[in-house]
Amino acid sequence: MASQMEKRTNQPQAEWYWQSNSDPWSPDEKQDWKKYSDIESEIIEGVFDANDAKGLAKLDNYLIDLNSSLQISKSDHNKESNVKRVLIDRNENQGLREERFFLPQALNRPFNDDSYKGGLHLIKEWKKKAVDLTTSQIVEQAANGIINEGDLLGEHCASRWIARQLTAVQNKDGKEIYKCCIRLYTKECFLYKIINQAMIEADITKLDTLAPFCYLLFRSWLQDIKPYKAETYRGGNLNPDMVKYYQKSTGRKKCWYGFTSTSKNREKAESFGNSLFIIDMSDAIGIDISACSDFPNEEEVLLPPGTTFKIKQVQFNNTNYKNNIFLKIVNNLPSYSIAACLLNRLFANCFLCHKAIFSLNSNVIWRCETHTKAMNSPMV
Template identity: 35%
Template sequence: ENAIIEEAFSTLKKTHVIIDDYHIDFEHRVQIANDDKTKQRPIKRVEMNKEEGGRLREARFMPNPIVPSSSFHGLVGLRKIFIDSFMKSIDLKSVNDWEKRKYEIVEKAKLGILHEGQLVGKQCEANWIVEQLEKVKDKTKKDIGECCVYIYTLESFLYKILNHAMRLIGDIDHENSWQSAQLTDEMIAAYQHVARSKDPRRSFQAFTSCSRNRAKAEQFGNALFVLNAENRISYRTLNMDISALSTYPDEEEILIRPGRSFKIERVEFDKTKNKHIIYLTSISTSDAN
């Protein structure tokens, strides 16, 4: 929503902008509810001071676990179940195939975003996101990819719906990154059990956001994941530093690709911070342990 508002005010020089739940009158600096014009509140445009840093977005960097009994999945190597299913559904066989069919795929993505936006009452957001894709649909795969990353970093309905769906997968009923979490006692016990087991390998099936900034990641939650890729040459293929493309570069966001596997090394309790620290190491299917 912030991107829509800022574009309307700064770029398009509009006197007002309509969002899904409200509209803003720039001249009178007031926000008005779309369903009840008597619900109004004053607004003020404030430019963020990037020098001051700030908190991470809690909902993004500390998602509530979707699967009740676990926050991880069994080892499936580098299979990306959700993405593989998508590729199969549109008969996409290879990267070269994607290059040839990128226009078609972007069009399918636009239709899907509009549909999901309508379902959750976010049609204005969906229309704006689709407009961003429309601008790059005839450009290179790199341009389209960068646009998709930018869209993913926005505070919108899209990344929440995407990761919600991906985290439901498997539900039957020298570089470190950090992610906070609010885990139940049962979930913490599950990590401890797996760490002591003969095969402590597991996987994340959703896109998972972490930060290079440990201090920011420690601001919330009762657990902290420390993802270690210190000795891995393939770090960049496993994780993506998307801070340069993000709407919020100060979050220093590292995006873990879906289907990436890791080894649960150990679980410790930090009494000074009152948090469980869960140490993970990125692995590949070729790793013996």
């Protein structure tokens, strides 16, 4: 029987394009086509699938007349362009999205020292205010918050589309809600960018708007989603000073404040930038979100906010002409301890050594053979 990921990758995906020539009607100009964003394509495809007689999809700045295959400017109805629908094979060897999987050169602080600050702090502060909310109410708050943030960015249609996906599952079981959140987080749109910006900056002004969604995404760690404990990769474009920054921190423990996207595919991670992060997760837990992702061939393994790692080695590789930065994720179970507390779950904890056992089902165990005595309250 085919796996969920195999079924998903075997399904063709519709993408929509608009002709961006200065004069789209000129026979002398070469046709130039630009792709709509993922969510814009979803909105257009929804109207296409509905077989609506009007055939009119509404975006923030344009109307898409599917009967005439035209994009019409809302501000000037005389400005028109052609549109087209293209079916793509999900099995095509596509690369990783640069903004999602690669660290930019201008990043002044690529890691932090205290894992309990940043994104974790934002989630904890929000949960203090939302202790009596049901899951359905949290989903509704997350949807409304994304609409508010989208409006600030001018992403009116996209934010409301995301909100509709959330409210459609708000009364379903937890697994459906968390899978929906993961899928939305993988979409190429404004959402994952503002989520991580808020978590990295621990932006309290986003407490009521983005923290509810961050909380739901973080809760997926305690669900039966496929764990991954092997090697993953992430690209980067680092200037010489930044490389020295990593070299000086060799042997030290650092952390990431936001959610961190890594890939199981080394070749794809090497395709951009001058640096490759080689991440050993043998003593930690990430989640393989490929089956929930809109981009399953990215083979994404997502790490939680507050993930702690040790910088093992920094060396220049003469084969791929990149700085290879070796990281080892340090037993990131403290993040799960906080997640469990946020869920009002109590379980045994052993912080005295790294010999820990953790189960991603409802019977959470975290204790070692040597230290049989465990605390009965969560560490927060």
